[in-house]
Amino acid sequence: MIELTRVREGLEFLGLNEMAAVLDSRLEAAAQKDKTYLEFLTDLVDSELAVRRERYLKTRTRLAHLPFHKTLEQFDFSFQPSIDDRQIRELSTLRFAYDASNVIFLGPPGVGKTHLAVALGVEAIRQGLGVYFITAHDLVNDLRRAWAENRLERRMRVYLAPRVLIIDEMGYLPMDDAGATIFFQLVSARYERGSIVLTSNKSFGDWGTIFGDAIIATAILDRLLHHSTTVNIRGESYRLREKKRAGLFNPSKTIQEVPPAAN
Numbered sequence: 121m122i123e124l125t126r127v128r129e130g131l132e133f134l135g136l137n138e139m140a141a142v143l144d145s146r147l148e149a150a151a152q153k154d155k156t157y158l159e160f161l162t163d164l165v166d167s168e169l170a171v172r173r174e175r176y177l178k179t180r181t182r183l184a185h186l187p188f189h190k191t192l193e194q195f196d197f198s199f200q201p202s203i204d205d206r207q208i209r210e211l212s213t214l215r216f217a218y219d220a221s222n223v224i225f226l227g228p229p230g231v232g233k234t235h236l237a238v239a240l241g242v243e244a245i246r247q248g249l250g251v252y253f254i255t256a257h258d259l260v261n262d263l264r265r266a267w268a269e270n271r272l273e274r275r276m277r278v279y280l281a282p283r284v285l286i287i288d289e290m291g292y293l294p295m296d297d298a299g300a301t302i303f304f305q306l307v308s309a310r311y312e313r314g315s316i317v318l319t320s321n322k323s324f325g326d327w328g329t330i331f332g333d334a335i336i337a338t339a340i341l342d343r344l345l346h347h348s349t350t351v352n353i354r355g356e357s358y359r360l361r362e363k364k365r366a367g368l369f370n371p372s373k374t375i376q377e378v379p380p381a382a383n
């Protein structure tokens with residue numbers, strides 16, 4: 121059919137490739153199921169929108185540099201009773217991101233801090249917000265390099281642009297003076313403009329030792345905490361539990377896995 125080819129080519133010319141691709145099958149379905157013009161058109165437009173949304177989410181997810189893909193649905197709240205799941209549900213509405221307020225997950229290793237931070241990131245991406253994930257260590261190193269090369273201001277934009285900046289593992293490694301100053305600059309620049317979701321194994325009282333300076337630690341915390349929600353996780357490591365379980369339920373397997381001695 122000449123008209124069909126013309127329509128298909130027209131859609132392709134307009135960049136509506138998915139509509140062009142499904143045109144035949146949707147026309148057939150419309151004829152078979154006695155669909156109205158409007159129903160047919162809705163089907164066609166929806167298929168293009170679905171593909172676009174998928175592509176958009178993929179791109180945004182890639183740009184966010186998340187270390188893994190975990191959602192709140194995958195988080196077992198019963199394992200971590202110190203977490204108020206209502207508070208996490210409230211956070212998952214992303215109101216904090218629209219208010220440029222911060223979220224801080226504190227707790228020992230393995231309790232799910234990164235998981236929860238990533239899950240909020242995934243939710244933010246779904247809602248169309250820009251997200252960027254980086255460890256505190258990499259962040260400071262990257263900005264220090266930019267500073268040494270006289271391009272700090274430009275590089276800083278990478279960390280100011282996203283609506284949600286996830287800074288993971290604050291305090292695992294101490295920062296020197298230059299690092300602390302740069303970190304302070306970043307927190308000040310995002311203050312009341314964009315959200316920071318931060319994870320740390322150090323309670324706020326110990327932040328002086330992260331920065332090696334109580335005054336700068338106070339200045340950073342002052343801005344970080346002014347509009348913020350802190351989630352304090354006290355509990356067992358999920359990683360360790362999985363290890364323990366493996367040992368408990370299948371102890372013989374571990375023994376069998378040890379290779380026999382060579383001689």
Ligand code: ADP
Pocket residue numbers: 190194195196197199200227228229230231232233234235236319358359
């Ligand atoms: P942290 O950042 O606090 O050290 P992670 O968030 O990296 O810990 O969690 C370690 C691993 O255990 C991850 O694979 C994470 O998905 C998983 N995990 C932790 N807590 C839970 C939980 N309550 N339910 C499901 N998975 C969890």
Ligand code: MG
Pocket residue numbers: 233234235288289319
């Ligand atoms: Mg972590």
